[in-house]
Amino acid sequence: MDIEALTRGVLDREARAVARAISLVEDGRPELAALSAGIYGHTGAAATIGLTGAPGVGKSTLATALVRAARADGRRVAVLAIDPTSPYTGGALLGDRVRMQEHATDPDVFIRSMATRGHLGGMALAAPEAVRILEAAGFDLVIVETVGVGQAEVDVAAATDTAVVVLAPGLGDAVQMAKAGILEVADVFIVNKSDRDGAAAVVRELRQMLHLGPARPWDPPVLSTTATTDEGIGELWSTIEEHGRWAVASGGRDAKRRDRLLREVESLGAERLRLDLTRALDADADLVERLVSRAVDPYGAAEELVRGVRDEGSA
Amino acid sequence: MDIEALTRGVLDREARAVARAISLVEDGRPELAALSAGIYGHTGAAATIGLTGAPGVGKSTLATALVRAARADGRRVAVLAIDPTSPYTGGALLGDRVRMQEHATDPDVFIRSMATRGHLGGMALAAPEAVRILEAAGFDLVIVETVGVGQAEVDVAAATDTAVVVLAPGLGDAVQMAKAGILEVADVFIVNKSDRDGAAAVVRELRQMLHLGPARPWDPPVLSTTATTDEGIGELWSTIEEHGRWAVASGGRDAKRRDRLLREVESLGAERLRLDLTRALDADADLVERLVSRAVDPYGAAEELVRGVRDEGSA
Numbered sequence: 001m002d003i004e005a006l007t008r009g010v011l012d013r014e015a016r017a018v019a020r021a022i023s024l025v026e027d028g029r030p031e032l033a034a035l036s037a038g039i040y041g042h043t044g045a046a047a048t049i050g051l052t053g054a055p056g057v058g059k060s061t062l063a064t065a066l067v068r069a070a071r072a073d074g075r076r077v078a079v080l081a082i083d084p085t086s087p088y089t090g091g092a093l094l095g096d097r098v099r100m101q102e103h104a105t106d107p108d109v110f111i112r113s114m115a116t117r118g119h120l121g122g123m124a125l126a127a128p129e130a131v132r133i134l135e136a137a138g139f140d141l142v143i144v145e146t147v148g149v150g151q152a153e154v155d156v157a158a159a160t161d162t163a164v165v166v167l168a169p170g171l172g173d174a175v176q177m178a179k180a181g182i183l184e185v186a187d188v189f190i191v192n193k194s195d196r197d198g199a200a201a202v203v204r205e206l207r208q209m210l211h212l213g214p215a216r217p218w219d220p221p222v223l224s225t226t227a228t229t230d231e232g233i234g235e236l237w238s239t240i241e242e243h244g245r246w247a248v249a250s251g252g253r254d255a256k257r258r259d260r261l262l263r264e265v266e267s268l269g270a271e272r273l274r275l276d277l278t279r280a281l282d283a284d285a286d287l288v289e290r291l292v293s294r295a296v297d298p299y300g301a302a303e304e305l306v307r308g309v310r311d312e313g314s315a
Numbered sequence: 316m317d318i319e320a321l322t323r324g325v326l327d328r329e330a331r332a333v334a335r336a337i338s339l340v341e342d343g344r345p346e347l348a349a350l351s352a353g354i355y356g357h358t359g360a361a362a363t364i365g366l367t368g369a370p371g372v373g374k375s376t377l378a379t380a381l382v383r384a385a386r387a388d389g390r391r392v393a394v395l396a397i398d399p400t401s402p403y404t405g406g407a408l409l410g411d412r413v414r415m416q417e418h419a420t421d422p423d424v425f426i427r428s429m430a431t432r433g434h435l436g437g438m439a440l441a442a443p444e445a446v447r448i449l450e451a452a453g454f455d456l457v458i459v460e461t462v463g464v465g466q467a468e469v470d471v472a473a474a475t476d477t478a479v480v481v482l483a484p485g486l487g488d489a490v491q492m493a494k495a496g497i498l499e500v501a502d503v504f505i506v507n508k509s510d511r512d513g514a515a516a517v518v519r520e521l522r523q524m525l526h527l528g529p530a531r532p533w534d535p536p537v538l539s540t541t542a543t544t545d546e547g548i549g550e551l552w553s554t555i556e557e558h559g560r561w562a563v564a565s566g567g568r569d570a571k572r573r574d575r576l577l578r579e580v581e582s583l584g585a586e587r588l589r590l591d592l593t594r595a596l597d598a599d600a601d602l603v604e605r606l607v608s609r610a611v612d613p614y615g616a617a618e619e620l621v622r623g624v625r626d627e628g629s630a
Contacts, residue, residue, distance in 0.1 A: 033614040040612035054369055056486070122466060129613075150465015151437060170485055171371070258607055262596060265606065268617035269592040273624070274585040281577060291580065292573055297355035298444075299348040302583035309588070310625065 003031050007038035013138045018110060021133045022080075025126050026115050036129065039136035044257075046135040047244050050157030051145040052182070053166030058192045061227040062166060063145050064102060067109055068230075069237035070141050078110040078139040080130055082123045082146045082156060110139060125267055127156050128260070158185035159260045161253055162243045164236075166190045167206070169198035183213065186220050187243050190236060194224035218246060276309045284308075318346050322353035328453045333425060336448045337395075340441050341430050351444065354451035359572075361450040362559050365472030366460040367497070368481030373507045376542040377481060378460050379417060382424055383545075384552035385456050393425040393454040395445055397438045397461045397471060425454060440586065442471050443579055473500035474575050476568055477558045479551075481505045482521065484513035498528065501535050502558050505551060509539035533561060591624045599623075 006024075009017025024032055049066070051059050063079050070077045103109035114130055127144060134142045144160055146153040157163045165186040189210075191202045206222050221239055225232035247253035281287065287304060290296040296304070321339075324332025339347050364381070366374050378394050385392045418424035429445055442459060449457045459475055461468040472478045480501040504525075506517045521537050536554055540547035562568035596602065602619060605611040611619070 033618070036612045036614040041609050044609070054486075146465075150461075150468040152467045153465040171369075261606060261613065262603065265613050265616045265620065266589060266592045266596060268613055269620045269624070270585050270589040272617060272621045273588040273592075274581060277581045277584040277588075281581060288577065291576060294356050294359070297351045298576065298580050298583055299351040301580045302587060303348070305580065305584045306587045309584070 001031055003034040003038070007035055010035075010039055010133055010137050011042060015107070015110060018133060018137045019112065022112055022114055022130050025130045025133070028126070032129065036132070039132060042136040043132045044135065046131070046140050046142050047162070048131055048160040049141070049143045049240060050160035050163040051143055051166060052153055052157035052163070053168075053192075054171050055147065057166045057168040057171055058227050059145050059147075059166055062190070062192060062225065062233075062236075063143050065225075065227045065230055065233045066143060066237065066240075067103060067111075069233055071103075071106070071109065073237075075141045076108040076139045077141045077143065078134040078137075079112070079143045079145060080127070080134065081111075081113040082127055082144065082153075083113045083115055110134065110137075123152055123156050124159075125264065125271065128159065128264055154182055154185055161247060161256070162187045162240050164188045164190060164240065166192050167202055168193040169196045169202050183209065187218060187247075188236070188239055189220055189222040190225050190232075191222065192225050192227055194232065195226050195229075199224060217250065217252070218243065273309060277305050280305050280308045316346055318349040318353070322350055325350075325354055325448055325452050326357060330422070330425060333448060333452045334427065337427055337429055337445050340445045340448070343441070347444065351447070354447060357451040358447045359450065361446070361455050361457050362477070363446055363475040364456070364458045364555060365475035365478040366458060366481060367468055367472035367478070368483075368507075369486050370462065372481045372483040372486055373542050374460050374462075374481055377505065377507060377540065377548075377551075378458050380540075380542045380545055380548045381458060381552065381555075382418060382426075384548055386418075386421065386424065388552075390456045391423040391454045392456045392458065393449040393452075394427070394458045394460060395442070395449065396426075396428040397442055397459065397468075398428045398430055425449065425452075438467055438471050439474075440579065440582055443474065443575070469497055469500055476562060476571070477502045477555050479503045479505060479555065481507050482517055483508040484511045484517050498524065502533060502562075503551070503554055504535055504537040505540050505547075506537065507540050507542055509547065510541050510544075514539060532565065532567070533558065588624060592620050595620050595623045 006017055006021060010021050021035060024035060051063055051066075053059050060081070063081075067077050067079060103111065114126065123146070131142050131144065144156065146156050157165070163185050165182050165188070167189065168191065189206055191199055191206070193199065203222055203224060210220065210222070223232055223236055223239060225236055227233065244253075247256075284305075287296070287301055291298070291301045321332055321336060325336050336350060339350060366378055366381075368374055375396070378396075382392050382394060418426065429441065438461070446457050446459065459471065461471050472480070478500050480497050480503070482504065483506065504521055506514055506521070508514065518537055518539060525535065525537070538547055538551055538554060540551055542548065559568075562571075599620075602611070602616055606613070606616045
């Protein structure tokens with residue numbers, strides 16, 4: 001693969017090159033290192049929005065509505081839907097096509113699902129690299145949508161500039177959402193499907209719960225939307241913009257970006273060393289045998305492996 | 316802390332010692348290595364059941380009903396609820412107390428929530444160590460309940476002997492569950508709250524989706540339950556037992572256990588090395604500066620760090 005040409009294609013904003021580059025991230029290909037080096041100088045200018053919530057709350061419809069609002073403001077927008085794809089269903093490609101229709105002829109909109117099973121570091125490492133590709137391709141707004149409300153999904157949303165958490169009536173209550181650690185990471189809450197029974201109760205419950213926590217420099221607002229009819233989208237968009245301006249002015253955005261960059265580099269390094277460990281364990285039939293027969297416990301075995309990998313450096 | 320005494324307490328089946336040992340896992344304490352070495356020879360006899368599903372499907376009620384069924388068969392049962400606890404809510408301790416009431420006077424039942432934020436490896440590394448503590452304390456059945464339906468939660472459920480996936484009418488459809496990669500890991504599906512509208516449709520949709528996939532040696536059954544009235548719990552319990560017997564006879568259980576043990580050792584090693592990387596990055600102001608100013612990209616910086624950690628081995 002010609003990585004130089006691919007890098008040029010991304011920087012020249014060619015949709016095909018961007019799509020191929022994100023496929024490299026999906027598959028966790030070794031060529032990523034060269035691509036990353038080529039594009040990194042062209043990143044950092046885009047604002048990122050995280051969109052997280054349980055299946056069925058309407059995240060995709062919200063993302064489409066946000067794209068429309070951002071386009072009306074003249075932004076170039078990319079949507080990255082992080083999708084731990086099932087080999088059964090063939091992933092969200094169908095969903096992509098449906099969603100693409102509205103923006104199919106607009107060169108300033110890019111919508112893409114990304115599976116992460118091929119990437120050793122999972123979505124936590126795949127997402128930031130894909131976002132950088134989109135930034136290098138000149139998108140000034142990147143919406144990162146996650147499927148599911150688990151720990152990893154919340155962490156990915158928390159790594160964006162503005163984390164938007166979506167709830168809907170009847171889809172698990174706010175207490176249960178809170179358990180996933182969502183209250184602390186959200187900058188904006190949305191109760192979508194606000195035309196349904198129980199929406200007002202969800203808003204009330206959420207506000208009460210937020211008041212139980214310590215005061216924070218940014219008080220996360222709770223908004224109501226009905227994405228299917230565009231109800232509340234204007235207010236949502238201006239709230240996201242307001243949060244973005246506040247985060248830049250307070251210095252919070254840059255501090256958060258720096259911190260997540262350092263953690264990412266550590267994780268990339270840990271994945272590299274993990275490959276060394278896998279190789280070392282595969283080659284050590286004796287250690288595997290002692291582990292399976294319970295002659296050595298997992299911590300002890302890990303210690304032996306780590307010593308071996310460190311010693312390789314001196315060989 | 317006297318780890319020898321704690322280890323003896325766990326092996327002597329003292330509830331207080333078991334609770335303290337699991338707290339060590341929660342906090343990711345360094346004493347874990349010694350505890351692990353002391354108990355590992357006493358593990359491997361328990362069957363493990365994973366219970367995963369979106370917030371609100373009734374996992375906790377199902378777990379309690381399963382405990383009742385297992386106790387009727389004379390089993391010693393532990394429930395481990397993996398809970399990425401929010402500092403706002405104080406975690407699931409309240410839920411524990413409510414659930415404990417039914418089994419509070421039964422020394423052969425142990426119910427415990429476990430937060431995993433202190434553990435560097437997250438729930439993927441905390442869960443198996445906590446399960447081994449429960450095995451060493453003589454529980455012959457361990458139910459691992461996860462909150463959320465993200466990638467990490469599905470991985471934890473997949474690491475049990477029998478992965479049970481719970482759905483309920485109105486809580487996101489089966490297609491959306493499938494996206495989280497759940498279809499491939501489930502050994503048994505439950506549609507809970509089967510007295511509600513739409514339950515039959517969820518069962519039908521799920522069965523259709525399972526038929527789209529390739530035939531598998533164990534065809535995962537789809538059962539209906541109403542955990543609050545014990546409806547369907549008997550059949551669920553006998554299906555879980557049947558799957559357990561099948562997995563032992565086919566050799567699949569032991570192959571899966573061996574595989575997850577090797578992956579766990581690699582992950583433990585990777586976490587150890589990650590600490591080295593964090594230390595190295597903290598000490599290298601020049602590298603941080605080049606990273607933040609975009610003179611070096613994340614992959615390049617990780618490569619430099621890894622070289623530094625490997626070289627330490629030779630120092």
